[in-house]
Amino acid sequence: MPATLVGFVVALIMVLVGAQTHHVNPVFLVTNVTALMIVLGGAAGATMMSYEFSVTTGVIKAILKAMLGKERPVDLEKTITTLVEFARKARGEGLLALESEMAGLDDPFMKRGLQLAIDGSDPDAVAQVMKAEIKAMKVRHKLMADWCQSYGIFAPTFGIIGAVVGLIATLGELDKPEKLGAGIAGAFVATFLGVFIANGVMLPLSARMKRMSAQEVQAREMVVEGVLAIQGGQNPRVIEETLMSYLSPKEAEALRAASSSS
Numbered sequence: 158m159p160a161t162l163v164g165f166v167v168a169l170i171m172v173l174v175g176a177q178t179h180h181v182n183p184v185f186l187v188t189n190v191t192a193l194m195i196v197l198g199g200a201a202g203a204t205m206m207s208y209e210f211s212v213t214t215g216v217i218k219a220i221l222k223a224m225l226g227k228e229r230p231v232d233l234e235k236t237i238t239t240l241v242e243f244a245r246k247a248r249g250e251g252l253l254a255l256e257s258e259m260a261g262l263d264d265p266f267m268k269r270g271l272q273l274a275i276d277g278s279d280p281d282a283v284a285q286v287m288k289a290e291i292k293a294m295k296v297r298h299k300l301m302a303d304w305c306q307s308y309g310i311f312a313p314t315f316g317i318i319g320a321v322v323g324l325i326a327t328l329g330e331l332d333k334p335e336k337l338g339a340g341i342a343g344a345f346v347a348t349f350l351g352v353f354i355a356n357g358v359m360l361p362l363s364a365r366m367k368r369m370s371a372q373e374v375q376a377r378e379m380v381v382e383g384v385l386a387i388q389g390g391q392n393p394r395v396i397e398e399t400l401m402s403y404l405s406p407k408e409a410e411a412l413r414a415a416s417s418s419s
Contacts (some may be wrong), residue, residue, distance in 0.1 A: 161365050162224050168357045185346070192319045192347035196354060199315035204308045212300050219301035223365045230369050231376035234412050236264070237400045240383035241416075243271065244393040252388065266290065266377055270384040280388055287381045291374060298370035302363045309359035316351020320344045379403045 173183035187193075205213050239262070246254050252275050259275075262268045266287070273283045323344025327337060379400055386396045397416070401409040 159225060159228060161361070164361065165224070165358065172353060172357065185342075186349060189343055189346040189350075191323070192316075192343070192350050195319035195322065196312055196315045196347055196350045199318065200308050200311040200351070200354070203311040203315070204304060207307050208300065208304055212304055216301055216304045219366060220305070220362060223362050223369060226369070230373050233376055233379065233404055234408065236267070236376060236380060237383075237397065237404075237412065238416075239264075239267070240380070240387065240400060241393050241397045244383075244387045244391070244396045247387050248390065248393060255387075264380070267380045267384065270380060271387070274384055274388040280385055283388065284381060284385055287377070287384070291377045291381070294377070295370060295374055298366065298373070302366035302370065305359045305363035305366065309355040309363060312355040312359065313348075313351040316348040319347025319351065323347060375403060 173186070176183055176186060243255055243258065246258065255271055256275055259268055259272065262271075269290075270283060270287050273286060274280075278286075321344075323340065323346075327340030327344060330340065331337070383396060383400055386399065401412060404412065
């Protein structure tokens with residue numbers, strides 16, 4: 158199970174159990190329809206005002222990927238193995254021999270880079286095209302992370318708005334003292350929801366998206382280095398050792414052991 162989802166479940170359970178220890182019914186905290194409408198809807202509306210509509214429609218997919226996706230979006234070991242195999246083939250049979258391998262390649266970014274190299278493009282041009290694609294991807298990822306961060310900034314404020322609305326409604330019934338306690342408690346549910354949604358959901362999601370983006374950028378930079386090395390005809394062993402610098406020492410040692418055994 159992804160750590161992001163585990164973390165969310167742990168945070169939610171701990172908060173609700175903590176509330177229960179103070180004799181606060183957890184159901185009461187999450188079923189206040191008025192508070193949910195003001196906090197969720199208000200924060201969503203304010204965030205939508207801050208970004209293009211296309212960003213808002215795409216953020217759901219990004220959130221699901223952050224919550225349910227793989228711990229690491231790209232398998233670096235598999236990528237290194239693939240690039241080294243291509244380097245060996247290119248060194249022995251020439252770059253054109255890689256064209257027959259392209260159909261089975263499931264990484265479109267690597268495929269585009271290798272195709273440019275096979276077509277005889279200048280190495281600087283190959284690097285420029287691939288790095289431009291990485292830059293564009295970073296911008297897209299940043300928009301999604303910033304959307305979640307903005308939501309996390311707005312949510313507590315709308316929690317305060319919800320509390321104020323609840324208090325106004327409660328003060329309008331001062332002639333019914335028996336309702337004051339429940340009314341005030343209900344009013345502060347909005348504040349709770351705003352703070353929890355910000356710090357327990359949206360801000361952690363924003364941080365996770367930034368981390369995933371950094372991992373994917375690292376993986377693509379490694380592919381750029383591998384493709385340019387293949388195009389330059391470098392020794393496959395040198396390419397392998399260079400690309401292994403992107404791994405942790407433990408991962409690199411495991412990959413070396415696997416390579417030597419095969």
